[in-house]
Amino acid sequence: MVLIASLIDGLLIGFIYGIAAMGLSLIWGVMRVINLAHGAIIALGMFGVYLAFTGLGLNPYLALLLVALTGLLSGVLVYGIAVHRVINAPYLSTLLATFAVNMIVIGVGTAAFSTSPRNVAFALGSLSLGVITLTWTRVAAALVAVLVTALLYLFLYRTRPGKAIRAVANNRAAAELMGIPSSWVLALSFGLGTMLAAISGGLIATFLPFTILAGAGYQVKGFVICVLGGLGNPLGALIGGLLLGAMEGIIPAFLETSWVPVLEFVLFVLILLVKPTGLLGSRK
Amino acid sequence: MKPLDKSHDTPWRNPGLWLALATTAVIGLSPALSGNKAYAREVMFTVLMSVGLASSLNVMLGYTGYVNFGHIVFFGLGGYVSFYLLSVHRLPFYIAVLAGGLSAALLAFLLGKAILRLRGAYFALATIGVNEAARSFVKNFGPFGGPTGMTLKFQVYQAYGGADRALWIAYIVLVVLAVAVILVSFLVKTSRFGLGLMAIRENEDTAEVMGVVAPNAKTWAYVLSAIFPGMIGALFFFKNGNIEPDDAFRLQQSIEIIVMVMLGGQGLVLGPLVGSAVYQRLRGYLLVSPLFKNIQLAVAGVLLLIIILFVPAGLVGWLRRRSSRLRRVLE
Numbered sequence: 187m188v189l190i191a192s193l194i195d196g197l198l199i200g201f202i203y204g205i206a207a208m209g210l211s212l213i214w215g216v217m218r219v220i221n222l223a224h225g226a227i228i229a230l231g232m233f234g235v236y237l238a239f240t241g242l243g244l245n246p247y248l249a250l251l252l253v254a255l256t257g258l259l260s261g262v263l264v265y266g267i268a269v270h271r272v273i274n275a276p277y278l279s280t281l282l283a284t285f286a287v288n289m290i291v292i293g294v295g296t297a298a299f300s301t302s303p304r305n306v307a308f309a310l311g312s313l314s315l316g317v318i319t320l321t322w323t324r325v326a327a328a329l330v331a332v333l334v335t336a337l338l339y340l341f342l343y344r345t346r347p348g349k350a351i352r353a354v355a356n357n358r359a360a361a362e363l364m365g366i367p368s369s370w371v372l373a374l375s376f377g378l379g380t381m382l383a384a385i386s387g388g389l390i391a392t393f394l395p396f397t398i399l400a401g402a403g404y405q406v407k408g409f410v411i412c413v414l415g416g417l418g419n420p421l422g423a424l425i426g427g428l429l430l431g432a433m434e435g436i437i438p439a440f441l442e443t444s445w446v447p448v449l450e451f452v453l454f455v456l457i458l459l460v461k462p463t464g465l466l467g468s469r470k
Numbered sequence: 471m472k473p474l475d476k477s478h479d480t481p482w483r484n485p486g487l488w489l490a491l492a493t494t495a496v497i498g499l500s501p502a503l504s505g506n507k508a509y510a511r512e513v514m515f516t517v518l519m520s521v522g523l524a525s526s527l528n529v530m531l532g533y534t535g536y537v538n539f540g541h542i543v544f545f546g547l548g549g550y551v552s553f554y555l556l557s558v559h560r561l562p563f564y565i566a567v568l569a570g571g572l573s574a575a576l577l578a579f580l581l582g583k584a585i586l587r588l589r590g591a592y593f594a595l596a597t598i599g600v601n602e603a604a605r606s607f608v609k610n611f612g613p614f615g616g617p618t619g620m621t622l623k624f625q626v627y628q629a630y631g632g633a634d635r636a637l638w639i640a641y642i643v644l645v646v647l648a649v650a651v652i653l654v655s656f657l658v659k660t661s662r663f664g665l666g667l668m669a670i671r672e673n674e675d676t677a678e679v680m681g682v683v684a685p686n687a688k689t690w691a692y693v694l695s696a697i698f699p700g701m702i703g704a705l706f707f708f709k710n711g712n713i714e715p716d717d718a719f720r721l722q723q724s725i726e727i728i729v730m731v732m733l734g735g736q737g738l739v740l741g742p743l744v745g746s747a748v749y750q751r752l753r754g755y756l757l758v759s760p761l762f763k764n765i766q767l768a769v770a771g772v773l774l775l776i777i778i779l780f781v782p783a784g785l786v787g788w789l790r791r792r793s794s795r796l797r798r799v800l801e
Contacts, residue, residue: 214591218591220595268775268779271779272778272779272782275782276535277537277590277591278531278537278728278732279778279782281537281591281594282729282732282774282778283775283778283779285725285774286771286772286774286775288771289767289768289770289774290767290768290775291768292767292768293765293768293769293770293771294765294768296767297764297765402721406598409598410599413595444606444609444617445610447602447603447606448603448606448607448610451600451602451603454596454599455584455585455596455600455603458585458595458596458599459584459588459596462588462592
């Protein structure tokens, strides 16, 4: 019974890992950039919800809308300032450019908020299903994550800008020949990826304590998930997130919790070696 | 391709080599001339450590074109192995340092056989995974002290004439290592082996067609670039007196080393040397400046961004482009 409860808890947080990884995966899929600023944005999302809740007294889920919008805009801004100039340079440049953004955000964030832990004092009570008790904040966060995924898919497959993003991901030169303004599409994709990071940070903040440095851990989990689900495959990222969440829920029943990251990263390197396109990746 | 210039036949006559070696030696000897010797030694220890780490990384990053986010794994592993031998088995210091280097080289050999098959960003991601796996493994590994790490007993230093003398010994060994790194970095660059590595950097498939045995060349480059951080890690943690998983395998530090290589100029012998000296001095300044103390990380980030966007060849690379006379001196 304890096992089932921790499995469900793991799966619920897996949805949130999933949307963070989806952002990484989207950016990689469209422009072949590994965004090392992802963790910093996750942390900003956490602080966005925290500040709106404790400072303005806003409902955390309402604050999430604000955080998402800010995330989108700041992603476009980051793309314009740091990424656009080096988008065609060797990938070391984009890795380091996004890492520089990470340093700037974390540096300013540490000066502003210090590294002491915070939490959003917000609760919705809990849900009892027989012997299993789930906190509503976790359930709600998972539901929001599913909703965001559905909206992202509607956007990518049913709207013109979404189709433009998929066209650029498929073949940038051909898309440009068809009259698609690829610079704007890249900026928009980077913004969407950043928005997903900010939302996942905001959701985590509703039920777990955090610091300004907390994003880094979730970013590395994001890499693991991307590799599980296949880089550049957003839906795969969600499934990878669930897998990772399930692992985190089940492993502590058999081993000490401190072994979880060891297994995660060994699995990560093994999958990269055996099937670098990911367990659910396309055959390319 | 350019016709082979003479430096490939007679590396000893190349002024670039002597400039790099002389700079390293001057940095290494400067504490002896300083008023506050112990303080100067601590400052220069950090600088020379960075020189060694950055120059050895340059063999992979600059010459071979493989982005390694896990360079610090070798530093941490060498530190742990030598620390273990020193504190638990009471082996002599020099043997422990050598063992640190060899264990790092062995890890690089085994790891290289596996992950060097990956190219581009996939390799970079795998090295992040290796770093995190190593850190979380050591946290669970009993003989290495688990999450709390290990501490050196004071008697260990007594065998070397007290803590102060032991620190000087560690420093002198580091100076020798730094000079050796520069020399190796230069010899690799001007050798046939190095030419093969640079061919891999430009286009791995073409290089293989031209007769470079890429898997072997990459593995040996990886091993060569791992030995030095292994030994430097041994020196650093001997000086430090204690070792913890989060200090030994810090991803942030790996990235700092990459920044130093980029700052000076990747693929050049002098690049990592200049890059690490400038970076460490700048960091030292930002840490004590009242204006920048709180946001030193952000200032470093802005600098990095400016370099990536506007001076991608690095400081030395930029100078080389300015004049052909400098190009002969700045190797």
